[in-house]
Amino acid sequence: MMKRIFSRKTAILMLVLTLVCTAISYGADGIAQSDLNTPYRAGYIEGYIKEIDSETITIERYEGGVYKILLPTTAALQIDGQQAKRIDFKPGMEVYAEIKGRSIQYMDSFSTQNLGYIKPGSKMRTGTIKFIDRNQITINTPMGKDETYYISPATVALKKGQNVPLSVLYIGDRVKLYFDNITTDIISRISIEGDSIKIEDLYKGKIVTVDELENAIFLENVKVLSEGKWEDIKGGLRISYSSDFPVYIEGYEIPANNLKYYKGKEIYAAIKDFFGEAKIERLVVKGAYETTYSDKIKDINWFSENLELANNRNIAFNDGTIIIKSNRIVDKYSLNSKSDGFFIANGKGKGLVADVIYIYNEDINNTNIGQxxxxxxxxxxxxxxxxxxxxxxxxxxxxxxxxxxxxxxxxxxxxxxxxxxxxxxxxxxxxxxxxxxxxxxxxxxxxxxxxxxxxxxxxxxxxxxxxxxxEKLDSLLRQRMTIGTVESIIDNNLVGKEITIREAKDWSSRHEKWIPKEMSLKVNLNKAIIIKQDKLITYQDLEVGDSLYIIRDDYKGKVIIVKE
Structure with a gap:
């Protein structure tokens, strides 16, 4: 009898060990990983090419660890901002690759093969823009370090493979900086990430389940922020996330793999579009009581991390506060007094803490680089x-x-x-x-x-x-400045060229702030000039989702500026 029991225990133990060893060995080739910090969960990988063949590429991450990843023929490949082929990538080259599922969707590099030799434009830094001051740019690198570099009249900016003016740069943009030699701090070329950096929506919902294997969270009672108020979304919602994305509760950061312990809690989630799939960029677990304000920041106390609104309300903020500005996630130091915004705070009485700050402000110039x-x-x-x-x-x-x-x-x-x-x-x-x-x-x-x-x-x-x-001057007194996002574009025999703007806000000189409109706005473009990247474009060049700065006479658009 004892022998039988021992054998059964031994069998169970051997089965468990076999499964563990299988999982570990399966993770070693990089195709599947149980480790929560793998690039598959992060959605990207940066490092050095070790090997590349007809189907896969082996990459050693900067932080350590070697991963063999599928590289399908459909992957978009670039070297030095130009379209490239698989054969152009060589061992030793540094690469950045974006991953969906278990395959690389996009990968780029630069042309230096001998790492001891720096060709012009070969030194590279990646990061998110944290600060811009005329000829000075500070980025936050993937290692969490702030580094400052400088632009010159010779600095070139590229976005989606096209040459663009430096004035299109925003705080919150993800960029790659290229330099002519290893010792210089002067940028020769800036490659700006496309629209995948932009926040598409802000959701609120209750956690039902968390799928750690697929990196997905299931929500119910979901609402989306629209026109300054929460609107219901029918049914539940499944949203993907990366294992290393920031999760906060009342200012305290928690590991993403601890989300499963917050089942039944409400959350706020900033969502971006990742290769056509909604993905969480930032998440905050909601506190006890929600209060919302649409108001102007009157003053900021950086020592106590409190801001005072024009209505004299005081709201605390912290590293966990989701701060959205120009449709990008920015850090708390991007807040400015006199900015207009939508504030979602939790707490009671005077102890309000901001979970979300959504800054409305748009201007003709993104930063003081623009003139x-x-x-x-x-x-x-x-x-x-x-x-x-x-x-x-x-x-x-x-x-x-x-x-x-x-x-x-x-x-x-x-x-x-x-x-x-x-x-x-x-x-x-x-x-x-x-x-x-x-x-x-x-x-x-x-x-x-x-x-x-x-x-x-x-x-x-x-x-x-x-x-x-x-031939004649319009009545400028009747005109107003409006900001918003393109919802639809039409051209027909009845109205001609017309766009519908969602999240529209008009500037009020009396109140000196942007005032949200309660419904979408229609603007006619038949007699308007439309400008993007300092060039005249046609209404056909507009896209749904474009952010606009508009000068209009009621229904008639006069000057339309597309904000990147």
Whole structure:
């Protein structure tokens, strides 16, 4: 009898050991891992190529550990920002790869093969932009270290493979910085991550179950933040997450693998789109009582980590607070007094703590790298490469401000000049030789009843990037500044070119803040100039999800700026 019992125990023990050993050995080749810190759960890997064959690639992470990962033919591959082939990747090269499931979806590298030799543009740093001050950029690296580098007139910025102005940079962008030699701090090239960095939605829901094997959380009673209020989503929701994503409760960070212990708790989750799949970027476990405010930050006490709203409410914040600005996750030091926002706080009485701070503020310029302005006014004098405005108006603090002194601006052959009356582009030569250039005081003009034209000008400093010209000046008093996100785009015989804007907010000069609208807003683009990356684009170039800064006369759009 004793022998039988011993044999059964031995068999069970051997079975357990076999399963454990199998799991460990299975994890050694990198195709599947029980370790919660694997790149499969993180969704990306950075390090050095050790081997590459027709189906897989073996990568040694910077932090240590070697992983053999499937590299399908459908993976997007780049080297130095250019499309590449599998054969172009060599052992010893440093790579960054994004993973979905058990396969690489995207991978890039730079061209140095001999790590002892630094070719121009070969030193690289990756990180998230934490601070921008004119020619200075501070990034937070994957190792959690803040590093500061500098831009010069020769620094090139790339996004989605296209050359873009440095003014498109935002705090919260994930970037790769390239340098011409190993000792310099001057950036030669900046590669900006695409739209996958953007926060798509903010959810609230109750945890039902946590699937640690598939890195997914199941929620019920789910709501999404829309137009400044919570809206119900029918049915439950399954959302993926990475094992190393931040989870907080009342300012304390907890490991993601401890989420299973919070079953039944409500959470707030900031969601981004990861290769077409919703994925949690940040998560906060909700406290006891929720209070929401839409207000302006009056003052910030950095010592006590408290902010005072315009309504005199005091709300604490901490490292766990989800702070969203320009649709990006930013840290607490990106908060500024006078910013408008939506605040979700928990607690009671005076002990309120912010779980979520959603900053509304958008401006013409993302940071002080940009020097863009919008002018409107009478084209009093047009000569070759120069325009003089009479009684010009300038957008200042989201409203038109008039000036008595004339303003001279400059254009060139690369300036986009658009005739809003004829709905067509014109050349710089046509601009100063044809009907747009009028001397009202001349007998010729008086005899023919010719009048000065008017224009909306988008400038970089005093250089005109885009100008839309028309015969009469609109009533600027009726116009308002609006920010929001493109919900739909149509073009039909009834209304022409029209967009619907969700999360729309109008600037109130009286209250000096952005005031959310309670419903979506429609804007007509038939007589508008649309600008993206300092260039004139058409309504067909707009995409659902684009963030816009709009100057409009009620339904009629006048100037539309696409924010990256």
């Amino acid at each position: 863009n302005n919008i002018y409107a006014g009478r084209l009093d004098e047009i000569v070759e490469y120069s325009v003089k405005l009479k009684n010009p108006f300038l957008v200042s603090k989201h409203q038109w401000e008039g000036f008595e002194d004339a303003k001279e601006l400059y254009y060139d052959n690369d300036t986009f000049i658009y005739d809003l009356e004829e709905d067509k582009l014109i050349t710089s030569k046509e601009f100063y030789t044809k009907r747009y250039a009028v001397d009202e005081d001349s007998e010729y003009a008086k005899d023919r009843n010719l009048r000065d034209w008017y224009g909306y000008m988008y400038t970089d400093g005093d250089r005109i990037s885009v100008i839309g010209v028309q």
